[in-house]
Structure formats: structure tokens, C-alpha cells
Amino acid sequence: MRKAFHEELERVAQTLVEMTRMASSAMTRATTALLDADIHLADSVIAADAEIDARRAELDLMSFDLLARQQPVATDLRVIVTSMRMSADLERMGDLARHVAKVARLRYPASAVPAELRGTILQMGQVAERIVEKAGSVIAARDVVAAQQVERDDDAMDDLHRELVSAVTGGPWEHGTEAAVDVVLLARYYERFADHAVSVAHRVVWLVTGEFDPESEGSHEDTEDATALR
Amino acid sequence: MRKAFHEELERVAQTLVEMTRMASSAMTRATTALLDADIHLADSVIAADAEIDARRAELDLMSFDLLARQQPVATDLRVIVTSMRMSADLERMGDLARHVAKVARLRYPASAVPAELRGTILQMGQVAERIVEKAGSVIAARDVVAAQQVERDDDAMDDLHRELVSAVTGGPWEHGTEAAVDVVLLARYYERFADHAVSVAHRVVWLVTGEFDPESEGSHEDTEDATALR
Numbered sequence: 301m302r303k304a305f306h307e308e309l310e311r312v313a314q315t316l317v318e319m320t321r322m323a324s325s326a327m328t329r330a331t332t333a334l335l336d337a338d339i340h341l342a343d344s345v346i347a348a349d350a351e352i353d354a355r356r357a358e359l360d361l362m363s364f365d366l367l368a369r370q371q372p373v374a375t376d377l378r379v380i381v382t383s384m385r386m387s388a389d390l391e392r393m394g395d396l397a398r399h400v401a402k403v404a405r406l407r408y409p410a411s412a413v414p415a416e417l418r419g420t421i422l423q424m425g426q427v428a429e430r431i432v433e434k435a436g437s438v439i440a441a442r443d444v445v446a447a448q449q450v451e452r453d454d455d456a457m458d459d460l461h462r463e464l465v466s467a468v469t470g471g472p473w474e475h476g477t478e479a480a481v482d483v484v485l486l487a488r489y490y491e492r493f494a495d496h497a498v499s500v501a502h503r504v505v506w507l508v509t510g511e512f513d514p515e516s517e518g519s520h521e522d523t524e525d526a527t528a529l530r
Numbered sequence: 531m532r533k534a535f536h537e538e539l540e541r542v543a544q545t546l547v548e549m550t551r552m553a554s555s556a557m558t559r560a561t562t563a564l565l566d567a568d569i570h571l572a573d574s575v576i577a578a579d580a581e582i583d584a585r586r587a588e589l590d591l592m593s594f595d596l597l598a599r600q601q602p603v604a605t606d607l608r609v610i611v612t613s614m615r616m617s618a619d620l621e622r623m624g625d626l627a628r629h630v631a632k633v634a635r636l637r638y639p640a641s642a643v644p645a646e647l648r649g650t651i652l653q654m655g656q657v658a659e660r661i662v663e664k665a666g667s668v669i670a671a672r673d674v675v676a677a678q679q680v681e682r683d684d685d686a687m688d689d690l691h692r693e694l695v696s697a698v699t700g701g702p703w704e705h706g707t708e709a710a711v712d713v714v715l716l717a718r719y720y721e722r723f724a725d726h727a728v729s730v731a732h733r734v735v736w737l738v739t740g741e742f743d744p745e746s747e748g749s750h751e752d753t754e755d756a757t758a759l760r
Contacts, residue, residue: 364607364608364611367597367607367611368603368604368607371601371603373598373601374598377594377597377598378594381594381597381614384611384614385618388615388618465711468707468711469707469708469711473707477698477699477703477707477710478699480707480710480711481695481698481699481710481711481714484711484714484715485714485718488715488718
């Protein structure tokens with residue numbers, strides 16, 4: 301019985317890791333769709349979001365069922381409650397990738413990103429890919445040290461976010477209001493994506509150390525939001 | 531024992547209702563701070579967000595403790611799991627009110643909102659106040675019909691959001707890039723606030739009807755996001 305239970309918990313963890321891969325792939329492809337004005341790729345990201353949502357629903361049913369049938373306590377209970385929260389973060393990351401793809405779609409056949417900001421968006425895409433893959437490793441290995449590296453990636457994302465917002469509002473802007481709005485919303489989507497990856501990592505730390513930290517309990521605070529940055 | 535348990539569940543519900551009041555007050559005061567360029571009011575909203583976060587942490591500890599000690603099944607288990615999700619929505623609503631207050635603070639002594647858009651922002655504040663108060667009643671009374679009214683308020687919010695975004699990007703815009711960015715981000719904060727209120731209402735419906743609806747399980751989808759609207 302206990303063995304079966306732990307196999308089920310292992311399946312929950314594997315599904316979470318799989319969700320990190322789906323979120324990573326979605327954001328990476330959304331970034332390419334955006335920079336290459338590739339509408340087919342954008343559409344595929346938008347369509348694939350339903351799969352992430354379905355995986356989340358499946359995972360939450362599994363978790364709920366485990367709570368009801370197994371009546372777990374202590375660590376096992378923490379693992380299940382935390383898994384339900386991580387699945388919410390990962391689902392939201394999929395939504396944010398879909399938002400990026402929608403901007404690409406909306407501006408097709410043009411690109412939403414002015415030439416001189418393409419490099420910054422490319423880097424945001426790379427940091428997004430890296431941070432969610434690292435979050436996946438943190439889940440798989442319960443690696444508290446790797447969780448700290450996730451924070452550093454988040455700092456890098458905040459810097460890139462700051463860079464984009466100040467490019468739009470910090471001096472002369474030649475690309476019109478629509479492009480300004482696109483760029484600032486894109487910046488926010490990437491930054492929130494990284495925030496949720498930090499949340500996932502924090503939750504694993506809570507799982508391992510058992511320290512209940514209200515700060516890490518909530519979705520990672522976006523104190524570094526666009527308004528605070530300007 | 532069962533009586534004590536149900537008293538504890540009742541305390542969870544009361545704390546959730548209290549959080550809806552805190553979120554309502556925060557967004558209402560943030561809107562006033564924004565429209566009146568009142569920096570003291572803005573600061574008080576920013577400071578008060580910590581209280582919402584603390585209430586959420588307290589609620590989650592209570593819920594976790596109930597899961598561990600009482601080993602609930604069926605409806606009781608659903609109530610506790612759902613409460614933890616509602617507390618996350620309500621905490622995020624507090625964050626969004628704080629974001630609005632931060633925009634007010636950033637532009638002080640000016641107002642971030644151009645004169646001709648003040649009416650729309652005022653209405654968004656009113657809809658925000660109404661929708662979260664209704665969500666509170668839905669929690670308190672487990673009223674499935676009232677939950678449907680929450681959807682209608684959300685539709686009203688989406689219309690106002692659409693109005694603001696098209697004011698910024700749909701024609702000539704005389705107020706500069708910074709104001710454009712402010713208005714679009716503000717529109718997004720109000721719209722996401724309403725989305726989370728819808729999530730809360732959906733979760734109560736799930737609780738009452740027992741229907742597991744993946745759509746209502748996630749945070750309410752912001753398909754009506756700024757990018758989709760333009």
C-alpha cells in the first residue's frame with residue numbers, strides 16, 4: 301500500500317516535470333514566433349496551451365484523489381498540497397507563453413518588436429527557457445541549491461525587463477503607441493513567467509526544508525513590476 | 531470533535547470573506563488615490579497589502595493543519611482544498627490593487643490618467659468593488675446564482691478594458707508614450723482583478739455542485755487580455 305502510494309507521488313512529480321518541459325517549449329517557440337513573425341508557430345503555441353491546461357487538471361485530480369484515499373500526513377501531505385500549487389504556477393506559465401504568441405499573431409506579417417529591441421527579447425526568451433528548465437531540475441532532484449540559481453535567473457530577467465521598459469518610456473520613442481504597448485506587455489509576460497518559475501522553486505525549498513515561508517508561499521511577488529521599474 | 535471541526539471550517543470561510551473585504555477596500559482606495567493623485571492614500575494601500583498577505587498565510591496554515599489533523603474526505607476535503615485556492619486568488623487581488631496604487635505614487639503630483647479617461651477608470655474601480663463584494667457573498671452564502679452575476683460584472687470589466695485599450699491604440703493619442711503605457715497596464719490590473727473574482731466564484735460553484743470543471747479550476751482565463759482585444 302505504502303509502496304503504491306509512493307509510486308503515485310512519483311507520478312505526480314514526473315507530471316510536474318513534464319509540465320515544466322511543456323512550458324519551456326511553449327515560451328521558446330512563442331519567442332521565435334514573435335521574432336520571426338511566424339504565424340503558424342504562433343498558432344501551434346496557442347493550440348498547445350490546452351494540453352498544459354489538461355495536464356494540470358489531470359494532476360489536480362490525481363492529487364485530490366491521493367488526499368482522499370491515502371489521508372497523508374506530514375511530508376506526504378506537504379508534497380501533495382505543494383504539487384497542486386506548482387501545477388497552478390506551471391499552467392499560468394503556459395498562459396503567458398500563449399499571450400506572447402498572441403502578440404506575434406496580432407502583428408503578423410509585421411513583427412511586434414522593433415529591430416533594436418530584438419536582442420533583448422531574444423535574451424528574455426533564453427532566460428525564460430533556462431529558468432523553467434532549472435525549475436524542472438529542482439522538482440526532479442529536490443535540489444535546494446539549484447533553487448537559488450533560479451533566483452539569479454529571475455534577477456537577470458528583471459534587468460532585461462527594466463531595459464525594455466526604459467527603452468520605451470525613458471527617451472524618444474519612434475515606433476508609435478501601439479508598439480510601445482506591445483513591448484511593455486511582452487516585457488510583463490516574460491517577467492511574470494520567471495516569477496512563477498521562482499515560485500515553483502520556492503515551493504520545493506519549503507518541501508525539503510519544511511520551513512513555512514509566507515513569502516514563498518504566495519506566487520512570487522512581482523515587486524519588480526513595470527510600474528515599480530519606471 | 532466534528533462540531534469543533536465544522537467551527538474551524540466556518541472560521542476559514544469567515545477569513546476568506548474578510549479577505550474579500552480587504553481586497554475590495556484596497557482596490558477602491560487605489561482607484562481614488564489614482565484619480566485624486568493622493569499619495570498618502572496610495573501609500574496606505576501599498577502598506578496594507580502586507581495585511582492581506584498575512585491573512586492568506588494564516589488561512590493556509592489553518593487549512594493545512596485541518597488537513598493534517600482531521601483527515602477530511604469528500605465535501606470537507608473539497609472545502610479545504612478550495613479555500614487554499616481562493617486565498618491565493620484574493621492575495622493576488624491585493625497585489626493588483628497595490629500595483630494600481632504604485633502607478634498613482636509614481637506619477638504624483640500629476641495623475642496618471644488623462645482627463646477624458648477618468649470616467650472609464652472610475653467605472654472600472656466601481657465594477658472591481660462590486661465584483662469582489664459579490665464574490666464575498668458567494669462565499670458566505672454558497673450562492674450559485676450570485677456566482678453567475680459575477681460573470682456579468684466580469685463582462686462589464688472586459689468592455690471597459692476594451693474601451694481603454696482602444697482609446698490608447700485605436701486612434702490619435704495625444705498624451706505621450708508614458709501615459710499610454712500607464713493606462714494599458716492599469717487596464718490590465720483591473721481586468722485581472724475581476725478575473726480572480728470570477729475564479730473565486732467558480733470555485734464556490736465547484737464546491738456546491740461537486741462538478742469538477744477544469745475550466746473553472748484554473749485561475750480564470752484572461753483570454754480577453756489586452757493583446758486579444760486589439
